[in-house]
Amino acid sequence: MKHLLLSLCLLFILACAKQPYQLSKPQQSFYKSIASHCGKSYAGKVIFPADGKDPFAGQPLTMHVASCSDTTIRIPFHVGEDKSRTWVLRKTEEGLQLKHDHRHKDGTPDEITMYGGMALASDSKLEQRFPADAHTAKLIPAAATNEWTLALSPDGKTFSYILKRDNQLRFRADFDLAKPL
Known part of the structure; x- marks a missing residue:
């Protein structure tokens, strides 16, 4: 009887334990694809606007898939x-949620930080959109x-970060996944 009670308590504790959130299959596949690059860095370039007027144009862009867990991937840009x-x-x-974490050089949060949104329902394992x-x-x-x-x-060779505002393309940067830095 004592073992039965102990077993039931253990099952109850395991059932109540926090499990990583379950995503839709396409979102889970997308998350795993990004996580497969954990520990790697990639060079990128501004694709749009192509007129060179974006403040990022002409500057080296780098994304680092720096840390990955069952629930969070952090990608310094x-x-x-x-x-x-x-x-x-x-x-x-x-x-699936995307947030933009902005920090000062000393590591304190910027006044404008942690903005973003939740992924829309999608059948795509290659693309996630976050209003x-x-x-x-x-x-x-x-x-x-x-x-x-x-x-x-x-083909798995390019990662794109795209921003639209008022349904108009405002910014796009592509990163070459075929050539880790």
Whole structure:
């Protein structure tokens, strides 16, 4: 009887233990694809706007798939010497989330940080779209219509970070996954 009670308590504890959030199959596949690059860095370039007017144009772009866990992938995004940006891809109860973590050189959070949104339902394991959430709209009213897309090319050689605002392309950077730095 004592062993039965102990076994039942153990099963109860295991059942209550926090399990990593379950994503849809396409989101889970996308998450695993990004995580497969953990520990690697890649060079990128601005694709749009192509007129060179973007402040990132002409500067070296680097993404580092720096840390990966069952629930969170952190991808620092460097623009030249500016290392203030990190994309945070996280599994939540609602699904896959993208946030932009901006920090000062001393590591303290920027006034404008942790904006982003939840991935839309999609059948694509290569592309996830993240419309701006309510926090983003409050933090940056002009970004209320933003939609960020993270995409992998079908051949797996390119990672794209895309920003649309008011359904118009505003920014795109592509990173060469075939050539880790």
